[in-house]
Amino acid sequence: MKPFWSEKRLADLTPEEWEALCDGCGRCCLHKLQDDETDEVFYTQVACRFLDLATCRCRAYEQRQQQVPDCLVLTADQPEVLQWMPSTCAYRLLAAGEPLPAWHPLLTGRADSTRKAGIAVSGFAFSEEALSDPDDLQDYVIRWP
Ligand code: SF4
Numbered sequence: 128m129k130p131f132w133s134e135k136r137l138a139d140l141t142p143e144e145w146e147a148l149c150d151g152c153g154r155c156c157l158h159k160l161q162d163d164e165t166d167e168v169f170y171t172q173v174a175c176r177f178l179d180l181a182t183c184r185c186r187a188y189e190q191r192q193q194q195v196p197d198c199l200v201l202t203a204d205q206p207e208v209l210q211w212m213p214s215t216c217a218y219r220l221l222a223a224g225e226p227l228p229a230w231h232p233l234l235t236g237r238a239d240s241t242r243k244a245g246i247a248v249s250g251f252a253f254s255e256e257a258l259s260d261p262d263d264l265q266d267y268v269i270r271w272p
């Protein structure tokens with residue numbers, strides 16, 4: 128029997144399956160900049176203040192949209208949000224017909240495999256609360272390896 132993520136469409140996943148797909152990388156919780164001309168999205172080291180930088184989990188998950196109006200709440204009926212997700216994001220990969228990466232916790236059976244693979248943002252991200260001027264965001268643009 129195939130695992131649920133290769134058998135079902137994103138729109139058909141149960142809420143539990145949907146949540147299990149998240150690898151806990153925290154990359155989507157980093158501030159991003161978009162090039163006006165090319166629409167290219169650039170990630171920065173600067174994280175939303177609600178991101179727990181040790182676990183890469185949201186500390187306001189149930190109220191995230193009220194707390195952070197521009198929080199990217201990904202749902203199967205809003206595929207346009209996927210363009211803001213990193214290329215490693217499980218939802219983005221599956222929506223594009225790609226397999227999960229080998230380090231994904233659903234394949235390894237270990238919750239810390241995302242961090243061990245160097246995909247999680249813990250270790251290099253810092254909170255927006257430490258940023259004195261929002262205009263400084265561009266100084267913290269990063270490129271994924
Ligand atoms: S980028 Fe995707 S897989 Fe990573 S934390 Fe965000 S939603 Fe989860």
Ligand code: SF4
Binds near residue numbers: 155157177185194198
């Ligand atoms: S509020 Fe949204 S952007 Fe902020 S940590 Fe939570 S999920 Fe991430």
